Amino acid sequence: MSAALRRELRAASGFTLIEVLAALAIGSAVIAATAVLINNVALNFDRRTGLAGKTDQLLLAVDRLAADIGSARQVKQGDGADATAAFNGDANQMTFVTGSGAGGGRGEEVVSLQVEETDGVNHLVRRRARWQGQRTPFASVALQDPVGVIEGQVDIAFAFGSTGPDGTLSWSTTWIGQPLLPRLVRLTVRDRASGADLLPGVQFTLRADAPIGCAQPGAHADCVTGKSASPKETPAKDPPTGARR
Template identity: 35%
Template sequence: MKGFSTQGPDMKRLRRALADEAGFTLLEVLLATLLMTVILAALATVTAQWLPNWNRGIARVQRAERLATGLDRIIADLSVAEQMTVNGDAKAPLFEGAELSVTFLRTALGPSARPGLEFIRLIEKADAQGLALVRERAPFQPMPTDGQIRFVDQVVLIRAPFRVSFAYAGQDGQWQPTWRGQPQLPARIRITVRDGASGQVLAVSGAVIPHITAPAECARAKNPVTCVAAGSRPQQPTKEEQQL
């Protein structure tokens, strides 16, 4: 029996076949690597173009949600404003409305709030991040008509790029930028939301109707309608005042 020769034709053919197979495997690896590189480059390009738009979309959604939450809080507060004076001698209920702020009384809100009323102020302020509409509160206690209220618990409701302004209307439906010293609360309070950059009025703007717009004594009057109407008219001077 002849031995197997490592130098014979059979061995050469075997080596050639193995070399061909090794070369084909290396070519596959190179092609796969090239294909993976192309795919990764394409993904990187698409991601670079798509991710910023995605982030901007997320930011817009978050701003819209914060705006909606802030408006809900404003509407909830203004709709339950109380027709109350700060002391027994005051002639008008506490409601000081301006274009960029409004101060009023409402029932205390929150699990830690004590029963009773509290002062609420919605006012635009500036901080390190720009302009913002904030909500402040203070426990109610009788005080002089010209006394200062020390507000605490400042909470940001709406922040730039949005800005909020207020307007007020009585029973006559005429809008005005301020409401102070009136015998009763405004019949409607308009909340205007604008884009701070363009000044465009946004569709979320609207109006609030306070639940209580009549003095408390009118609830006990024989004719509440006449009582409310009398309270909404300017007081006529007495005969002694006319003679003076």
């Protein structure tokens, strides 16, 4: 066999082993890079979907809390100068009496919002009980029907706002034994990992901000300002037909 024929046979025999191994290495690298890319896309999609779900849950929680806190009633506990509002609150909990309609038409209720931690996860739990009237000791009401409102690896805290004589707003982390309800309640929910405020600027207005005396039977509307009721003026009657003016 001539040398030219041998060269032609070697050229027609295909790739060498080194060429095949190099092609396999390149293909493996391409496949690995593609798998990493697909995994990153899937993780980002799941993360964004989870954030959207958490955002929707927070919005629903805000609506629920706004209905409860906004319907808090000015209820008297005690007599005379020692009378206080049926409202206890600190950074981790608040308990108050809601008006009819806040519990879905069940009548007046005592509502508690309590921050509880389980295995490093914080839960804002809502409990309720039927309010039996002012003679019922506020602190001894047995709350039940726990419902989770907010949960996650977040820090949850309440603050209570009131206005001073000059109209300035001040905040406190406790509201216990006060004669009136706070004017505002601020809820802070911060992500533990990033420290980001998940509900920036969320404040709930308590609509019942009148003095306790206004909650007593027979109280006049002017008790809000402390003014006494002015006698109603008797409207002048029209003269009889044909009479002189």
